[in-house]
Amino acid sequence: MTNDHEKKAKNNSGNKAQFKIIQGGLSNHAREVTFDQLKSYLQPILSEKIHINFLIGSGSSLPAIPIMGTTFSDYKKSHKNDGEFNNILKLYYEKCSNEADLNNIELFLSWLANRVNGLSQSELGTEQKIKDELTKTLIDSITKGYLKEIKKTNRGTKDESTNSPDSTTTNYELFIRRTAKLRESTSSQFDTVNLFTTNYDLFLENALDGLDYAYTDGFRAKLHPEFNITEYSRRPVDVAHRFRNRWSPVSPFFRVYKLHGSINWIEVDDKIEKKSNIKEVGESVVIAPTTSKYADSQGAPYSDLFRELSVQLLNPNSLLVVNGFGFGDEHINELIIQALGRSDFALLAFVKEDEVGVTRFMEKVRGNTKVTFITNGKENDKANYFSTLVELLAFEDPFEVHKNSEDPASDK
Numbered sequence: 001m002t003n004d005h006e007k008k009a010k011n012n013s014g015n016k017a018q019f020k021i022i023q024g025g026l027s028n029h030a031r032e033v034t035f036d037q038l039k040s041y042l043q044p045i046l047s048e049k050i051h052i053n054f055l056i057g058s059g060s061s062l063p064a065i066p067i068m069g070t071t072f073s074d075y076k077k078s079h080k081n082d083g084e085f086n087n088i089l090k091l092y093y094e095k096c097s098n099e100a101d102l103n104n105i106e107l108f109l110s111w112l113a114n115r116v117n118g119l120s121q122s123e124l125g126t127e128q129k130i131k132d133e134l135t136k137t138l139i140d141s142i143t144k145g146y147l148k149e150i151k152k153t154n155r156g157t158k159d160e161s162t163n164s165p166d167s168t169t170t171n172y173e174l175f176i177r178r179t180a181k182l183r184e185s186t187s188s189q190f191d192t193v194n195l196f197t198t199n200y201d202l203f204l205e206n207a208l209d210g211l212d213y214a215y216t217d218g219f220r221a222k223l224h225p226e227f228n229i230t231e232y233s234r235r236p237v238d239v240a241h242r243f244r245n246r247w248s249p250v251s252p253f254f255r256v257y258k259l260h261g262s263i264n265w266i267e268v269d270d271k272i273e274k275k276s277n278i279k280e281v282g283e284s285v286v287i288a289p290t291t292s293k294y295a296d297s298q299g300a301p302y303s304d305l306f307r308e309l310s311v312q313l314l315n316p317n318s319l320l321v322v323n324g325f326g327f328g329d330e331h332i333n334e335l336i337i338q339a340l341g342r343s344d345f346a347l348l349a350f351v352k353e354d355e356v357g358v359t360r361f362m363e364k365v366r367g368n369t370k371v372t373f374i375t376n377g378k379e380n381d382k383a384n385y386f387s388t389l390v391e392l393l394a395f396e397d398p399f400e401v402h403k404n405s406e407d408p409a410s411d412k
Contacts, residue, residue, distance in 0.1 A: 139200065
């Protein structure tokens with residue numbers, strides 16, 4: 001009997017060129033490949049004795065959490081009769097240089113922030129109110145989307161959507177499981193996987209908890225977990241399976257770096273604490289999506305987290321795999337470009353090449369053969385989907401049986 005994963009493989013195999021591999025940025029060496037060819041290309045790379053880093057962006061948490069542009073559109077619709085807001089929006093539209101900017105929440109919040117900085121205290125009212133309200137709306141949409149998805153896929157229920165291929169929770173769990181499998185044959189020097197993310201949600205931590213993999217997120221195990229950057233230099237050992245009185249580190253091991261903060265972080269007496277119940281959090285500690293992200297990241301704990309990103313990317317024999325990130329954060333882009341100055345660093349990015357941020361970054365790294373972009377071929381428009389990466393990592397596993405199988409790249 002053919003199982004669902006065999007059907008998926010069949011759907012993805014064949015002679016149709018679904019993906020395009022581009023080396024060195026725009027207008028450089030490119031070739032179209034099938035799903036199976038791309039899988040055969042990717043998995044050996046991720047099994048090598050190298051340091052593995054992932055950069056996970058907001059696109060990876062679809063469909064549970066809407067993209068920021070969708071949140072901005074919904075906010076505008078809900079305020080269509082708000083005269084003060086529409087007056088501000090009209091001023092913003094007059095400043096937009098192209099149509100794509102009209103629904104760009106980051107540019108709008110940045111524009112608002114600049115106006116707030118240039119206004120007197122008596123003039124602040126409307127701009128500051130809209131900026132604060134829209135930022136809160138964005139964080140709330142992420143929190144609500146995460147909680148709704150977790151409730152829907154709660155392991156204590158019999159909800160079949162838990163195993164649906166369009167479940168964000170399922171995608172993250174399969175990503176962790178399959179990455180761990182690819183790294184299990186490497187030595188303890190290379191079996192740590194660094195998971196950098198610009199997302200505020202908790203899907204990575206939820207997947208690691210659910211699969212019971214050892215990991216650190218930078219917080220010390222205390223009654224009130226407190227962030228301390230030194231936690232990333234610690235690693236648990238396997239006491240039960242020591243051999244000849246030698247301690248063996250727990251393998252594989254994951255490090256989670258929340259570069260822009262998290263919905264379950266709060267500030268208490270100038271310290272960052274983590275709450276287990278995000279319903280009680282209130283004001284989350286996050287970097288708002290504005291062009292001032294670089295300046296905002298200079299304070300603790302963000303400066304420490306970005307320093308860790310730089311350090312890990314400059315590790316000898318390192319690979320960075322990017323998914324769901326549109327290269328819109330110049331601070332991160334510069335750290336990647338800096339790492340590309342090394343001969344033993346490589347970048348592998350799953351992208352939609354016609355996105356503005358992606359196009360600009362591809363232009364910057366043009367000609368660098370250590371950069372590989374995976375984008376859409378003639379028969380596919382979902383190369384940048386997280387579910388596509390997850391399926392490319394798949395291996396034969398009798399425990400991975402989904403009841404509602406579709407083309408794995410049918411949903412993000």
